[in-house]
Amino acid sequence: MNTLGIILKQTLEARNIKCLLRKNNSGEDYVCIELDSFDETMLLIKNQQLLRLTAMWAAEDFEDHCGFTLFYVFENYNVPELLALEVRLKDKRAPSIALDFPVACYFEREIKDGFGIEFEGAFDTRRLFLHEVYPDSFHPLLKSFKNQALDLNHEEPKGTEYIFKEVAGEGIYQIPVGPVHAGIIEPGHFRFGAIGETIFNMEIRHFYKHRGLEKLAENRNPADCVVIAESISGDESVANATAYAMTIEKINECIIPARAWQLRTVLLEMERIYSHLGDMAGMQVDVAYPVGASMLFILREEILRYNALMTGSRFSKGIITPGGLQRDIGTEKLKDFKVYLSDFKSRFEEALKTACDSSWVIDRFDTTGIVKQELVSPLNLSGPIARASGATIDTRRSHPYGIYNKVKLSLPSKIEGDVLARFMIKAAEIKNSADIINGIIDDLYEGPFLSQCSNDDGYSLTVVEAPRGQNLHWVYVKNGVIDRYKVRTASFCNWFAIEHAVIGNIVPDFPVINKSMNLSYAGNDL
Amino acid sequence: MIIDLLRNFFGKKIAQDFDPELAEFRKIGFELKRHIDNIFSRSIAIREVDSGSDNAAEIELNNLGTPHYDIERFGLSFVASPRHADIIVITGAVTHNMALAVKKTFEAMPQPGFVIAVGDDACDGGIYKDSYAVLGGADKILPVDIKIPGNPPTPLQIMKGLLALMEAIKKQKPR
Numbered sequence: 001m002n003t004l005g006i007i008l009k010q011t012l013e014a015r016n017i018k019c020l021l022r023k024n025n026s027g028e029d030y031v032c033i034e035l036d037s038f039d040e041t042m043l044l045i046k047n048q049q050l051l052r053l054t055a056m057w058a059a060e061d062f063e064d065h066c067g068f069t070l071f072y073v074f075e076n077y078n079v080p081e082l083l084a085l086e087v088r089l090k091d092k093r094a095p096s097i098a099l100d101f102p103v104a105c106y107f108e109r110e111i112k113d114g115f116g117i118e119f120e121g122a123f124d125t126r127r128l129f130l131h132e133v134y135p136d137s138f139h140p141l142l143k144s145f146k147n148q149a150l151d152l153n154h155e156e157p158k159g160t161e162y163i164f165k166e167v168a169g170e171g172i173y174q175i176p177v178g179p180v181h182a183g184i185i186e187p188g189h190f191r192f193g194a195i196g197e198t199i200f201n202m203e204i205r206h207f208y209k210h211r212g213l214e215k216l217a218e219n220r221n222p223a224d225c226v227v228i229a230e231s232i233s234g235d236e237s238v239a240n241a242t243a244y245a246m247t248i249e250k251i252n253e254c255i256i257p258a259r260a261w262q263l264r265t266v267l268l269e270m271e272r273i274y275s276h277l278g279d280m281a282g283m284q285v286d287v288a289y290p291v292g293a294s295m296l297f298i299l300r301e302e303i304l305r306y307n308a309l310m311t312g313s314r315f316s317k318g319i320i321t322p323g324g325l326q327r328d329i330g331t332e333k334l335k336d337f338k339v340y341l342s343d344f345k346s347r348f349e350e351a352l353k354t355a356c357d358s359s360w361v362i363d364r365f366d367t368t369g370i371v372k373q374e375l376v377s378p379l380n381l382s383g384p385i386a387r388a389s390g391a392t393i394d395t396r397r398s399h400p401y402g403i404y405n406k407v408k409l410s411l412p413s414k415i416e417g418d419v420l421a422r423f424m425i426k427a428a429e430i431k432n433s434a435d436i437i438n439g440i441i442d443d444l445y446e447g448p449f450l451s452q453c454s455n456d457d458g459y460s461l462t463v464v465e466a467p468r469g470q471n472l473h474w475v476y477v478k479n480g481v482i483d484r485y486k487v488r489t490a491s492f493c494n495w496f497a498i499e500h501a502v503i504g505n506i507v508p509d510f511p512v513i514n515k516s517m518n519l520s521y522a523g524n525d526l
Numbered sequence: 527m528i529i530d531l532l533r534n535f536f537g538k539k540i541a542q543d544f545d546p547e548l549a550e551f552r553k554i555g556f557e558l559k560r561h562i563d564n565i566f567s568r569s570i571a572i573r574e575v576d577s578g579s580d581n582a583a584e585i586e587l588n589n590l591g592t593p594h595y596d597i598e599r600f601g602l603s604f605v606a607s608p609r610h611a612d613i614i615v616i617t618g619a620v621t622h623n624m625a626l627a628v629k630k631t632f633e634a635m636p637q638p639g640f641v642i643a644v645g646d647d648a649c650d651g652g653i654y655k656d657s658y659a660v661l662g663g664a665d666k667i668l669p670v671d672i673k674i675p676g677n678p679p680t681p682l683q684i685m686k687g688l689l690a691l692m693e694a695i696k697k698q699k700p701r
Binding site: 129131133134140145147148149150152154155179180182183184185186187207208209210211212213215216227228230231232233234235237278294297298300301304308313314315317520521522 | 574575576577578579580581582583584585586587588589592593594604606607608618619621622623624625626627629631647653654656657658659660661662677678680
């Protein structure tokens with residue numbers, strides 16, 4: 001079967017458009033086009049219904065090109081290979097594609113902040129991750145800026161003021177929420193426009209937690225950056241560390257021992273279990289049903305303790321490394337965990353039944369916060385949100401990595417798109433993850449858990465399915481150090497969904513809608 | 527119903543003591559309660575502010591309220607507003623985007639109030655120390671009374687930190 005890159009190359013050549021196809025050993029195709037043929041190429045891609053824009057980023061002085069290179073990654077969930085369209089810019093201007101691919105709006109604003117590249121024709125040119133406190137001329141990802149502590153005036157910010165969308169009319173009022181929220185959660189700003197109790201508009205402003213992770217990785221040895229990947233989002237640390245490690249392994253063509261992949265998969269699925277358990281419990285807390293929530297919180301705490309028992313960290317930090325694992329996990333411990341899992345499953349069923357038997361839980365969940373199926377592709381939604389809205393997509397199936405093509409993966413899917421659908425999808429995924437772990441422990445390889453990974457130059461792209469959805473990592477190693485590290489977590493795109501899902505709902509339902517999506521602030525803000 | 531009752535008495539308990547850590551947790555908890563009874567007249571209110579963490583520390587703070595730990599029995603509670611708080615718990619290195627909000631939150635807390643930094647990055651900036659986007663640890667903008675290091679600290683370590691704060695307060699102002 002032809003890959004996306006070959007198909008695009010053939011289509012472009014049939015129209016006399018010059019392009020260059022490079023195949024990377026890690027499975028993605030890079031198609032390099034001229035800026036002159038950009039509009040025509042984008043129109044061709046736009047007409048391909050199955051292709052969705054999944055990420056976009058810029059790099060300075062990439063390979064032999066002096067200046068900026070833009071990357072547009074497209075994905076078709078029926079084709080394993082990803083397509084990266086590469087556009088080399090002559091100056092700091094590029095055409096905007098946000099009108100055709102709505103998800104590009106955030107990406108373009110991100111690139112504008114990072115590098116100062118202007119997107120012509122963009123409908124939203126406000127700054128994104130740099131707030132007012134940073135001067136307008138500051139672009140941290142430029143190579144001319146050396147990473148260092150800045151002395152900024154927080155009381156009298158230098159940057160242009162951020163303008164929110166204005167809503168006005170009789171009986172309409174705005175509710176600003178955040179960045180400091182009432183619960184123990186991360187900071188972010190929500191601005192509701194409401195008529196009475198009903199929300200008719202919501203605008204999100206994030207990036208309060210912007211820590212500059214991408215710049216932080218630059219000029220470091222690839223082996224030292226696993227900690228940066230782990231701190232993208234604390235409860236996705238295994239997924240991000242694995243994705244990062246895989247990227248480095250692909251650059252170095254490093255083969256991972258079978259046992260290491262089995263243990264990684266166990267940890268990845270454990271992460272999915274505890275993450276989903278926390279969401280399902282939180283959703284019940286938000287509808288004032290602590291009995292059901294407590295049962296799930298108990299289970300989650302036990303999984304966190306098994307994490308600590310196996311890896312030394314309750315969030316399984318510091319075990320994954322390029323080449324395999326830092327330490328082995330004893331087979332005895334895994335066997336113990338398997339015994340625990342059979343007990344876990346019956347108790348989980350009981351907790352699920354408790355929730356489903358309570359009419360007020362179901363009443364609050366049902367038809368609340370609907371994400372429409374037609375939003376999934378244009379907004380690049382992934383993970384349980386997409387699967388609850390009728391899309392049977394999962395990175396573990398469409399772009400299998402590690403041993404995921406060998407495990408028994410069930411893909412739960414629902415079409416309702418409401419809070420209840422997401423609740424049930426997460427429940428089904430927990431059961432499936434437990435089955436996957438069981439299967440692996442039954443069939444465990446003995447042997448090495450770490451192989452030697454060299455330190456070559458190159459670049460590679462990896463996608464993994466974290467509990468929240470698809471995470472994408474791209475690393476470019478030049479002269480033995482990281483030159484550019486790009487991360488796009490699932491939450492970066494999935495945050496769009498909530499702006500649509502809350503419309504027509506009442507303000508008090510916002511917390512449960514938010515919890516049902518479990519969007520990461522840290523993973524979004526980087 | 528009688529069967530349910532009997533099952534509850536003799537059947538398998540759902541919340542079991544999982545490891546010796548929990549016994550230690552309980553011991554520290556009651557010691558903490560004694561101090562809280564003496565210094566704060568039986569209860570303290572904590573306001574959590576995230577200034578740029580990776581969310582793991584928040585999860586652990588949330589876990590303190592779940593059935594295994596249930597710190598409300600020791601007189602500790604997390605409150606929704608700094609105006610109700612005796613203690614501000616700050617997690618994460620302070621980002622430039624968040625600095626003003628953190629300062630305002632602290633100013634809204636009635637005095638005397640205390641500040642605890644939870645996690646490596648809140649203590650001294652952690653891995654973000656050299657980044658353009660952060661100021662550094664929480665002590666760059668707030669008077670931090672006690673630091674609880676860890677990536678993230680476990681619930682037990684957080685409790686130990688709270689106990690250390692109580693002991694420090696007691697030394698300051700003998701009652």
